[in-house]
Structure formats: C-alpha cells, structure tokens
Amino acid sequence: MVQEVLAELQCQPGHIYVDGTVGLGGHAEAILLRSSPTGQVVGLDQDSAALQIAALRLLPYGPRVYLIHSCYTQLAEILQQRRIESVDGILLDLGISTEQLKSSGRGFSFKGKEPLDMRMNPDVQTTTAADLLNTEPEAQLSRMFWELGEERWARRIARNIVRARQQAPLITTNQLVEVILRSLPPKTGMKRIHPATRVFQALRIAVNQELEKISAFIPQAIKVLAPGGRLVIIDYHSLEDRIVKRAFIEAERAGSVRRRYKKPLIPGEAEVASNPSARSAKMRTVEKLPASPDKNLKTGSRR
Ligand SMILES: C[S@@+](CC[C@H](N)C(=O)[O-])C[C@H]1O[C@@H](n2cnc3c(N)ncnc32)[C@H](O)[C@@H]1O
Incomplete structure (x- = not known):
C-alpha cells in the first residue's frame, strides 16, 4: 500500500x-x-x-x-x-x-526445519517459542492459539503438544507442524492457508508481545x-x-x-x-x- x-x-x-x-x-x-x-x-x-x-x-x-x-x-x-x-x-x-519468513532461520516459517525461536530481537528477548511450547500449561497454550491465532482446533493442538513434549521437548518447526497436522480431524486438509499458519502466528505474537x-x-x-x-x-x-x-x-x-x-x-x-x-x-x-x-x-x- x-x-x-x-x-x-x-x-x-x-x-x-x-x-x-x-x-x-x-x-x-x-x-x-x-x-x-x-x-x-x-x-x-x-x-x-x-x-x-x-x-x-x-x-x-x-x-x-x-x-x-x-x-x-x-x-x-x-x-x-x-x-x-x-x-x-x-x-x-x-x-x-x-x-524474515523465508530466510531468518528463526522459525517464523512452517516450511522446513528451523529452531522454534521466533524472537524478533534475540539480543534483548529471552523467551523463545520453544520455551512457551515446552513449559506453558495446556490451557494456556490452547487460549494462546485461540485468542492470538483464532485457531479452531486450539484445544486439540494444545493437548497433543503436551503429550508430545512428555516424550521429548519440541525443538524444531517441523516437529510442531507434525503435531498440528496430527491434531486436525480428517478431511480438514489444505484450505486457503496452510493448517499451521494460525498456530505459528499466535506463537510469534506471544513471543514478541x-x-x-x-x-x-x-x-x-x-x-x-x-x-x-x-x-x-x-x-x-x-x-x-x-x-x-x-x-x-x-x-x-x-x-x-x-x-x-x-x-x-x-x-x-x-x-x-x-x-x-x-x-x-x-x-x-x-x-x-x-x-x-x-x-x-x-x-x-x-x-
Ligand atoms: C511488514 S515488515 C515492514 C516492511 C517495510 N514496510 C518495508 O517496506 O520493507 C515489518 C517489520 O517490522 C519489524 N517489527 C515488528 N515489530 C517491531 C517492533 N516492535 N519494533 C520495531 N520493528 C518491528 C519487523 O522486524 C519487520 O522488519
């Protein structure tokens, strides 16, 4: 514009x-x-x-x-x-x-395998997306995805993230995408936007306040x-x-x-x-x- x-x-x-x-x-x-x-x-x-x-x-x-x-x-x-x-x-x-989306290497994009960081300014910010995903209670994650991402399947995704992190912490973007895809009901399929778009957006907004x-x-x-x-x-x-x-x-x-x-x-x-x-x-x-x-x-x- x-x-x-x-x-x-x-x-x-x-x-x-x-x-x-x-x-x-x-x-x-x-x-x-x-x-x-x-x-x-x-x-x-x-x-x-x-x-x-x-x-x-x-x-x-x-x-x-x-x-x-x-x-x-x-x-x-x-x-x-x-x-x-x-x-x-x-x-x-x-x-x-x-x-930033394509080549920052900081996990803003759901395409590829990058660390789940998402800090816009790593010099002064300490909390990463991985920190939130691996420590926040399930209810808090669900609220974040719903409120900041308007993600319809927020609860299911939050539940599966907590299950996944009990096995091993989520560290990379492809791990998160895999959990998101696993959480969606069959036939949700590819719509106008990638199914991980809203969760990634919510995390970015939360990490950077x-x-x-x-x-x-x-x-x-x-x-x-x-x-x-x-x-x-x-x-x-x-x-x-x-x-x-x-x-x-x-x-x-x-x-x-x-x-x-x-x-x-x-x-x-x-x-x-x-x-x-x-x-x-x-x-x-x-x-x-x-x-x-x-x-x-x-x-x-x-x-
Ligand atoms: C959509 S881009 C701006 C593009 C720009 N208008 C141009 O013509 O290239 C948004 C930019 O805002 C920066 N940004 C986001 N939040 C910020 C903040 N709180 N303070 C300073 N820059 C910020 C991002 O790092 C990013 O470079």
Missing part, C-alpha cells in the same frame, strides 16, 4: 518522518523519494538483519536517513536523544517481512506528532486492528487527533494479486489536531 501511505503522510521536503518498522526499507525509500531533496526518515526495526538490508538500500540517501536497531516503543526516547521535538508523519507496517507493544506505542506516537502530522498504521490481523481502531477512537474523543476515515483502507485487487501477503492488510490514519492538549507540552526548536 505504498501509494496510499505516501498520500496519507503528505510527504514534503524539509519534513521529518518516522518509519517504526523499516523492514527492508521499501516504504522508507518511497518516503525519501517523495520528500526529496531534504525530507528525512528516522527508521526503526528490532530485527538487526532486516536493518542491515535497509541500510544498504538507503545508503544513497546519506544523512537524510537515520536507522536505529530498536523496538518502536522506544520512539519518544530516541527522538529525545536526537533532539527532535516533533515529527511530521509516522508509519507502522506491522508484522513480519517476507525475508506484539499486541502490548502496539497499545504502548500509539499514545506516545501521537504525542510526538507535530500539529497536522499523521500516524499511519497498517495491520494484518483482527486483534491488531481492534487495538489500533480503539486507540484511535479514544484519542479522537480526547481531542488530540481526527480520524481520517472510519473504515480502514484495504489493498486493491491488483496489489493482492501481485503480493498475496497483503490480502489481510488494513490501513488506518489519524491526524494530529492543531489545538490538541499535547500542544501545551514543550514547544520550540524541532531539531
């Missing part, structure tokens, strides 16, 4: 934008091009491998780009360190990149936006979308922002055809109001 993001952010020269999930740098590069020659991007990602790829891609933009290996919940602190008091636009494109981070991020992002600046969030999951929607409504009621539209924007057919992973994307935007209460906070030089 690159064109939609650019339109929503109203990219202009001289402005400062934050890409809180810079990934491989696709959106960041588009923002730099659109805000040429003097727009700047502060790009964050908690995955150092992704950030290295983004750094190479964005090298030609020199000092207009500042990349930091960090979780987006650290945004306010990072801007303070850089003496940036406010920014003109912020983007979050949640979830996981196709690169993704929902908690979105909730913590939105109020601080709104605070650091300049009046008229916009916060754009693309999410891929109904739970994420519910959190974003509610936080935006709450901020609108508090008088700090205006929602740009009530229903989320979704990608067109052509984009979904060329990039099937965009099929569940939803984009929501708020604009900081000029007379918001946050305006009474510190004002002054922006850099």
Whole structure:
C-alpha cells in the first residue's frame, strides 16, 4: 500500500518522518523519494538483519536517513536523544517481512526445519517459542492459539503438544507442524492457508508481545506528532486492528487527533494479486489536531 501511505503522510521536503518498522526499507525509500531533496526518515526495526538490508538500500540517501536497531516503543526516547521535538508523519507496517519468513532461520516459517525461536530481537528477548511450547500449561497454550491465532482446533493442538513434549521437548518447526497436522480431524486438509499458519502466528505474537507493544506505542506516537502530522498504521490481523481502531477512537474523543476515515483502507485487487501477503492488510490514519492538549507540552526548536 505504498501509494496510499505516501498520500496519507503528505510527504514534503524539509519534513521529518518516522518509519517504526523499516523492514527492508521499501516504504522508507518511497518516503525519501517523495520528500526529496531534504525530507528525512528516522527508521526503526528490532530485527538487526532486516536493518542491515535497509541500510544498504538507503545508503544513497546519506544523512537524510537515520536507522536505529530498536523496538518502536522506544520512539519518544530516541527522538529525545536526537533532539527532535516533533515529527511530521509516522508509519507502522506491522508484522513480519517476507525475508524474515523465508530466510531468518528463526522459525517464523512452517516450511522446513528451523529452531522454534521466533524472537524478533534475540539480543534483548529471552523467551523463545520453544520455551512457551515446552513449559506453558495446556490451557494456556490452547487460549494462546485461540485468542492470538483464532485457531479452531486450539484445544486439540494444545493437548497433543503436551503429550508430545512428555516424550521429548519440541525443538524444531517441523516437529510442531507434525503435531498440528496430527491434531486436525480428517478431511480438514489444505484450505486457503496452510493448517499451521494460525498456530505459528499466535506463537510469534506471544513471543514478541506484539499486541502490548502496539497499545504502548500509539499514545506516545501521537504525542510526538507535530500539529497536522499523521500516524499511519497498517495491520494484518483482527486483534491488531481492534487495538489500533480503539486507540484511535479514544484519542479522537480526547481531542488530540481526527480520524481520517472510519473504515480502514484495504489493498486493491491488483496489489493482492501481485503480493498475496497483503490480502489481510488494513490501513488506518489519524491526524494530529492543531489545538490538541499535547500542544501545551514543550514547544520550540524541532531539531
Ligand atoms: C511488514 S515488515 C515492514 C516492511 C517495510 N514496510 C518495508 O517496506 O520493507 C515489518 C517489520 O517490522 C519489524 N517489527 C515488528 N515489530 C517491531 C517492533 N516492535 N519494533 C520495531 N520493528 C518491528 C519487523 O522486524 C519487520 O522488519
């Protein structure tokens, strides 16, 4: 949804934008091009491998780009360190990149045999997917698969995981896939998505505490936006979308922002055809109001 993001952010020269999930740098590069020659991007990602790829891609933009290996919940602190008091636009494109899925070697994909890790930032995170699978009580696993993955067969899968781990701990992705497939009733077969998709998604969200981070991020992002600046969030999951929607409504009621539209924007057919992973994307935007209460906070030089 690159064109939609650019339109929503109203990219202009001289402005400062934050890409809180810079990934491989696709959106960041588009923002730099659109805000040429003097727009700047502060790009964050908690995955150092992704950030290295983004750094190479964005090298030609020199000092207009500042990349930091960090979780987006650290945004306010990072801007303070850089003496940036406010920014003109912020983007979050949640979830996981196709690169992480295919070749991180950290167990995000159910295809192949990888360690059940799933930590986005192994430097600071200690709990892996294997830790959860091998230690959480059955009821907790079942709730995780149901609530974070909307997995219909959550109970059966949790029961079989506990049985399997009594024989030997689950260590690799193919072991988990095997237990999942064994747990499904006959004829569940291959549907639109692989039968392991929902459990893998639930584990990734739990390991990385993704929902908690979105909730913590939105109020601080709104605070650091300049009046008229916009916060754009693309999410891929109904739970994420519910959190974003509610936080935006709450901020609108508090008088700090205006929602740009009530229903989320979704990608067109052509984009979904060329990039099937965009099929569940939803984009929501708020604009900081000029007379918001946050305006009474510190004002002054922006850099
Ligand atoms: C869908 S990809 C973003 C793709 C990016 N917009 C692009 O154009 O290449 C999501 C990225 O968000 C990163 N990410 C997820 N949670 C994060 C967090 N809490 N803080 C920082 N980065 C995060 C992931 O590591 C991943 O690189």
